[in-house]
Amino acid sequence: MSNLGDHVTKIRSKNAGPFWVTIDIFCGSAETYAWCCGILDTNAVAALYQTPAKDVLRFDIAALNVIKFSFPRPTIQGALQDRDMHGAAWATLLETLEVERS
Secondary structure, eight states, rough: OEEETTTTSEEEESSSSSSSEEEEEEOHHHHHHHHHHHOOOOHHHHHEEEEEGGGGGEEEGGGGGGEEEEESSOOTTTTTTTTTSGGGGGGGHHTTTEEEOO
């Protein structure tokens, strides 16, 4: 087993406004993009981030070899309970997701 982050060029997260966070997976090649599309299940990503699957938006952008997930933040950006003002730490969970690549 290895981590998803070991197989892709970059995974980053950021705010998509004060109410949403977005995670971009830059696959680097068409082969890696196709593999990622096959293994990344939207329901599993929703569970990883403890978000209802119906609230997770997925965008597969083949022309850029990028997969994007967007979902509501659990707290509004800048709220007293917000521990990640810029949304940058959300990527870490997906980077460390254990995957198997044959």
